[in-house]
Amino acid sequence: MKAICWHGHGDVRYESAPDPKIEDPRDAIIRVTRTAICGSDLHLLDGYMPTMKSGDVLGHEFMGEVMEIGSGVTRLKKGDRVIVPFNIACGECFFCQKTLFSLCDRSNRNAEAAAKMMGYSPSGLFGYSHMLGGFSGGQAEYVRVPYADVGPLKIPDGLTEDQVLFLTDIFPTGYMAAENCQMEKGDTVAVWGCGPVGQFAIQSAWMFGAGRVIAIDHVPERLALAKSWGKAETIDFTKQDVYETLKEMTQGRGPDRCIDSVGAEAHGTGSLDAVIDKAKAAVKLATDRPHALRQAIYCCRKGGTISVPGVYVGFLDKVPMGSFVNKGLTMKTGQTHTHRYTRPLLEKIQAGAIDPTRLITHRARLADAPALYKKFRDKEDGCIKVVMTP
Template sequence: MRAICWHGKGDMRVDTVPDPRIEQPGDAIIRVTATAICGSDLHLYDGYVPMMKAGDIMGHEPMGIVEEVGPEVTRLKKGDRVVVPFVIACGSCFFCEKSLFSCCDTTNPDAAALAELQGQAGAGLFGYSHLYGGYPGGQAQYLRVPHADVGPVVVRSDQPDEKVLFLSDILPTGWQAAEQGNIQPGDTVAVWGCGPVGQMAIISAWLLGAGRVIAIDRVPERLEMARMQGKAEVIDFTKLDVHDQLQVMTKGRGPDVCIDAVGAESHGLGSMDAMMDKAKAAVGLTTDRIHALRQAIHCCRKGGTVSVPGVYVGFPDKFPMGAAFGKGLTMRMGQTHAQRFLQPLLDRIDKGEIDPSFVITHRLPLEEGPAAYDTFRDKKDGCIKVVLTP
């Protein structure tokens, strides 16, 4: 089969690789009909996540048709149309039984390496580094899905792929980000980063009762999408001081909920802390550039909540713990417990309450995927979200 494979920093290639096969009785094989490039894929592309190996198959946002199932699979059958979440969960460990699927204790064969960095290891992930199991990803013609009775959600309606594909990651990630904010009716929610996850967090915030949503970015196309599709007020951080503007907009109180949908590669153009982060990252002295997170902490109202769906890697410098403590902030973060949200969000899509396809700007064949990585990372051609078809 053909698949997009990692061959080093900034080096993606479409290779011919062996077709996946049933390896465990709970596996399924999916023929991929649509897949996407995620912002967190760029952390691999840019070389920020360790333990990648040449030839690793990329991608964790796939959907397709079930071609084969193992003898222990009972929920899926050949011919089912499914969306596959990026988290691989067993469904029966201590954490899965608490619906903390991204904390699954059993699906990461490289758990010892991740635990060395983090204390304990989380679940295996499709198409990510060998810190998370090194599972082949979904930017390919076929995908092996372990624990197939736990992960995929069956799409029984005739909704087009584009409307349901993002159940794989960005829609539940944006939803969890908003839910973690404990949004109360009428709350002001500020979202840093108007990429795909940020856009999903914006629409989720409205559905969870926000009275006001403010979106922060520097890319005109993203800000316009947040304004037109997300009905958000917008701040271009290259033109306005974000803290001062939020203070004005909230009459000196600050937003009730701040969502950092940026993660480890924050730009923060012109700010001293962002320039220091960039310089240190360039020479390997830090793994994360956390300007957006620092700013969210400084801007959030006292007693408010900072929710972090943006991916962080390791040991960021100058984390403002004093501000978080002094202001009595609640911070919630983590990989998305995707399985928890799949059916409820699919129901909302079927009812017409959510149509996440508005974020798609580029539709390309799989063979053009490597060039699309460059376009997406550098925000060329108004690129916000790329969908690939094998």
């Protein structure tokens, strides 16, 4: 089959890869009909995620048609059209029973490696390093899906693939980010980062009763979408001081809830801490650039909440814990428990409460992915979300 394979920092290629096979009775083989490039894939492109190996198949946002099932799979049949959550869950362990699916105890077959870095292992992920299972991803013609009787959700007739593809990751991720804010009706919510997850966080904040949403970015197309689709007020951090502007917009109090949708590769154009972060990361003295998180902690009102859907890889430098503790803030984080949200969010799409296709700016063939990775990373040509067809 053809797939998008990782070969080092800045090097992804469209090439031949081994066809997947049934390895366990609970497996299914999916023919991929839609796949996407996610913002967290850029951490792989930019070399921030350890334990990647040359030839690894990328991609964790995908859907398709069931082609083959193992003998233990009872919920699916050949020909079913399904979306597949980006994280892999057994459905039976302590954490899955608590619907904490991204913390599944069984799905990461390299759990010991993850535990050495994190203390305990999260779930396995598609196309996201050997520390997280070494599973081939969905930027491919075919993919093996473990625990296929748990994760995949059958899509009813009448919905297009573009409408439902983002149920695999970014819609649930933005929704859980808003949920983790623990907001009260009428709260002011500030969202750092207007990429795909940030856009869904904005949409979801309204669903949870926000009174105002303020979006922070510097890319004109992303700010424009946050304003037009998201009905958000906007701050361009290259033109306005974020802290002073938020303080003025909230009568001196600060936003009630802050969402860091940026994660490990924050730009923070012109700020001293961002310049230091970039220099340290370049010489391997730091694993992440947490400018957005620092700023969210500093800007949040006393007693407020910080929600972090943005991906962080390792160890953070100069996080203002004094501010965090003395202001009495709460932080909620985590990879998304995607399985918990796919069905209720599908129902919102069916009801017309949201149109996820508004996010798509580029449609292409899988073969075009290497060029589009770079275009997405460099924010060229108004690129916000890429959807590809193998």
